[in-house]
Amino acid sequence: MSRAAALRLGAFAGALALAFGAAFAIGTAVDPIAAADTTSAPVHEEEMGGMEQSAGHGSGHSESGGQLPGLAVSEAGYTLTPATTFYRSGTKTELRFTIQGPDGKPVTEYTETHEKDLHLIVVRRDLSGFHHVHPTRDASGTWSIPFTFTAGGTWRLYADFQPAGLDRTLTLGTDVNVSGLYIPVPLSEPASSYSLDGYDVTLAGTPVAGKESELTFTVNRGGKPVTDLQPYLGAFGHLVSLRSGDLAYLHNHPAEHAEPGRKGGPGITFGTTFPTAGTYSLFLDFQHAGAVRTAEFTVTVGTDGKTAIVPPKELPATQAPVTPGHEETPHGH
Structure with a gap:
């Protein structure tokens, strides 16, 4: 192969790699699991009237522009921080995370709500595989629980808790990636x-x-x-x-x-x-x-x-x- 031919081939390979890289970036930016929902418009304050949660829960919206709970990983200075965002399906693992406080340190003191210091909801982004579990916390503020992700895809974690000294509960959410077979599960039809x-x-x-x-x-x-x-x-x-x-x-x-x-x-x-x-x-x-x-x-x-x-x-x-x-x-x- 001539040098000119080799250079042309190398340039083509480089362009192809760039194209694949751009496609990958776009693919990771757009959630491949959550279906588009034209009804999910930003929530305005006037739409939140009467949004109350009973038995000790907060008003149902955050301080950041009326945003509903679970849509943000951080609120009021508190951040949900998973130990890792990559898991394998079908394998029992240790699901670990911390709640970082305004001082940047893991929170170790909570106000009990509904008989627990923290409630963890785990669900895949197509709304299948729902689990409500209660992890344990060690002295350093790390929460953990044995868990098995049953299928591949993007899963959503919700931490529902009330830090000591805060007068309301928070619900923080973040996504984790689970390798393995991914077969989308459509929502069931409305039924009574x-x-x-x-x-x-x-x-x-x-x-x-x-x-x-x-x-x-x-x-x-x-x-x-x-x-x-x-x-x-x-x-x-x-x-x-x-x-x-x-x-x-x-x-x-x-x-x-x-x-x-x-x-x-x-x-x-x-x-x-x-x-x-x-x-x-x-x-x-x-x-x-x-x-x-x-x-x-x-x-x-x-x-x-x-x-x-x-x-x-x-x-x-x-x-x-x-x-x-x-x-x-x-x-x-």
Whole structure:
């Protein structure tokens, strides 16, 4: 090969490498998992009216321009800092992170909320594989918990906590990358019933954007109402709602406080304010017979009050929404 030919070949290879590099940069800047959601417009202060979270949670928006919880990795001087952002799917690992305080040091003192110093939510960006777990903290301020990511993709971590000395809770969020097979899981269609482990949970209500909406979950087992739900985190149910598209985080509890030894059910009612119209995934944790289970719903929220959830109806077990890998990872509640 002549020198001129070699130079031409080298220039072509260099241009090709630059093209691949640019394509990679664009690909990493655009989330390949989160679907575009035109309803996820920036939230303005007037849209946040009535956004209240019961049982001790904050107002539902941050101090930074009315932004919803879970969209920022840092707020009020506190930052969620994972030990690593790279994991392998199907392998048990130690999920470790710290909450860096305004002084740049890991926070070691917290105000307990809902019977825990910190709540960790882990979910893939297509809203599959939801887990609500409670890690432990060592003397240095490092939180850790054994965890298995069940599939490849981009996963979202949410830390929900209240630092000692701060008068409100914070919810910080960050993404981690998990290698392995990635098969997107589409959202289930909106439905008023979800079945798991012999339990049927129905949902009724009329969610309206920007206004407090009452949602009632009813738990049945074997066709009979469950009237002996056990307290879990100080309540008979625990609800997390995530907005499709940007995964904004709404964290609510029922107004009724559950004292130890009391029994609840079959209904669990929440007062929830959805900040904008759009599609939301709802995850209800409830405890019965010593085990915590999670019912999952997709809800479409409108602005006119005409999006009432379909009245509860019985669905065949084969129609119950299934989240691949959800039960493979221990909840760690």
